[in-house]
Amino acid sequence: MQNIRYPIEGVIYHERARARAWLDNGTWQQRTVGQLLHATARRCGERQAIITEQGSVTFVQLDEQTERLAAALLKLGLKPGDRAIFQMGTTLETVIALLACYKAGIVPVCSLPQHRELEIGQLVRQSGARGYFVQADFGTFDLVAFAQRMMSDHAGLTQLVVARGDSSAGNDMRALIEGMPFARAQTIVAENAPGCEDVLAFQLSGGTTGIPKIIPRFHAEYIAHSLACAKNYQLGEDDRFIWALPLLHNAAQVYVLMPVIAMGVSAVLMPRVDVPLMLTLIERYRVTRAISIGPIAPQLMAYSELAQHDLSSLRLFITMSAAERLEEHLRIPCSNLFGITEGLLLGSPASAAPYIRHKTQGRSGCADDEIRLLAPGTEVQVEAGQMGELCFRGPATIPGFFDAQEANAQAYTSEGFYRTGDMMIERIVDGQSYYSFEGRLRDNINRGGEKIGCEEVEALVSAHHAISEARLVAMPDPIYGEKGCVFVTVRPGYAAPTVHELMLFLVEKGLAKYKCPERVEVVEAFPVTKVGKLDKMMLRRMIADLLNREARQGTEENNDKY
The missing domain is CATH 3.30.300.30 (ANL, C-terminal domain)
Structure with missing residues (x-):
């Protein structure tokens, strides 16, 4: 029997036999994010979970605050399976709001604070969202007023939750937490908690058209997907991340947030990219892992005051490309990565040979992932050393975009391999396949x-x-x-x-x-x-x-x- 308590119309769920096999062999986790956070809070207690310049929380505090907010959201009238637009930055409040929704079975639609009428309007219509979470102090743009306008244009949006500022137009997030007793919250959440195969979040595809495709991710597979990646990187419980990019991105959640919840590692969050501050925080909090998916690595290589910072705690810096040049500059191990929201993560640990870390994007940490490089426009597999379109299937591969029949018809091969539109070359090293990114087919x-x-x-x-x-x-x-x-x-x-x-x-x-x-x-x-x-x-x-x-x-x- 499927462990789906709140099925959502338009979501394509994983094929029953495969899901059962992945749950039975441990490829998927038979727990939800909420259950994992409970367990980690019991084990790690007063250890710091999330660290920011504006405030930090221990695992016990994180578990309690997210439980209370989850219950308060349900009491507001949001229900498990409801979707909620998120326009929040990289803050402690965003972590709490996300995890509260995960516990309550409310599905975040992981948009960005920078999105405007076109994107948010499309996402509201596509997702059928009822909730709306905004951060009041994100930059100079008035997100609260913007959310009010969007709610007046879309009658389905019924509940506005405001963090970090004037909440007169909606529900104050901090007040919701403080107004819900913990014991009562535990009862409410336990009665409404999702199953491990329920939808966790609606992530967004970086597609080629103006209509973003919605990618449903599920508790059981998403947690396991992240843990397989963590194992590939040889992540330990004593590791500490730093993250300065959007927290709502798939990358932030699989590389950072899920390991915090599932393993008990800690994370230092920055609201924006600031290289001198990042290096200061690495030194202050003895950060061991840093990730650049975007402009951080080039800014680091252009930073002239590097010698003023003690980076001896760093064990690995992960970047999209240019790992070799970054390693020469930082003098710590660096490796390239590849990640796609549709369900594949490639990487290599600090212990990997320099050729693997620098000249490839690494390999998957999940043994059940199947990867093929196909000649573009065909289902003919190219030989190792030749360029082909990256196609994959496995336990974390999405079985289909949300409510997108036409896109789904074009997205997969006849054998169910997802077509990425990314060109790669397979490199064989000591009998193991690694993959180097060569470019894109898509526009x-x-x-x-x-x-x-x-x-x-x-x-x-x-x-x-x-x-x-x-x-x-x-x-x-x-x-x-x-x-x-x-x-x-x-x-x-x-x-x-x-x-x-x-x-x-x-x-x-x-x-x-x-x-x-x-x-x-x-x-x-x-x-x-x-x-x-x-x-x-x-x-x-x-x-x-x-x-x-x-x-x-x-x-x-x-x-x-x-």
Whole structure:
């Protein structure tokens, strides 16, 4: 019998026989996140769980506060299986809100504080969300007022929970916790707790279109997925993480939050990337593990005061790429990673050979994961050493996107392997397969870990009165890895908008600011391939060549000054 207490229409659950086998052989955990936190709190007690500059909690405190909030949310009228939009940053309050929802069976929709009308409107409609969690003091944008506007536009949103600020428009999160006695909370939560195969969270795909696909993740598989990764990295209970990127991301939860809950490791959280502060906190709290999925590694390599910080506690720094150069700079072991929300994590520990850590993204920590590299557009497997599209299936692979029949029909091979659109090469080392990332097939931009769907932005840019057509491509960036450059053709009698003018136009349309193009290039016509199709590869080469010429010019001009 399935351990699903609150089935959600539109969710594709794992095939029954496989789920049973994974539970029986320990590949999945037969516990929920709430049950694991109870057990870890009993074992680790007064050990610090989450550390921030604004306050910290022990495991006992974390378990109690999340229990009380979980019960208070249920008393508000939210029910197990209900979905809740999250627009919160990397704070202690976000941890408590997330874990409270996990305990209550309320499903967080893991959006970002930077999302605006387009993204949030789509997510509310897609997910059928009833709850809304916001952080009042996130930057200068008034998220509380924004949430009120979204609730007035979407009648299904019924409960607003506000953290860290004026809650007159909704329910104050701290007041909800303080108003719920712990003993009563335990009874309420126990009566409503989800099963281990229930949906834990709705994560978001970094897809190529403007409609983000929703990825259901489940208690049993998500916990096991994270623990397999932790084992692959040789993580121990005495380890301590530091994390400065969005906490709602899949990466934050599988690499950091789940190990905290399941293993009793601790984590230092920073609300934003600040390299000098990060190094100070590593030294102060004797951090052992750091992760860069985005701009942190390039900023570290550009930081000139590194020698002022004691980083001797660090055992491993994990990064998306450039591990070799980062290791030379930090003089501690560094390794590349690969992770995808649809269910595969690759990595290698500090003990791995430098070639594996630096020249590949490592391997999966789950023995039941199956990986194939296929010739693009086919189901033909390429040989080791040849480039192919990464496809995988296993205990953590999503069985399907939420309520997305058309996308699901295209996302898998005939044998159920998920097609990533990422190109890799298999490297055989001592009889073991490792995988190196070579590029992407799909049309998106990875700006410091945030995926930008090109079609969404192109459609909005093309609505500008001065532009007849627009094509967005990735351009290289030393800090973020990639940024967006939009090539445009201009209508007769008009001038192309500046980057700032275009940003104001797109934000007014409801686009998140981080998705706005950061360079505008005018062309008379777009390049095409021999068969007459748009040649985006040529556009990427054009902007890369232009940036290289500008860099050389800048160097020559600087040299002329001396």
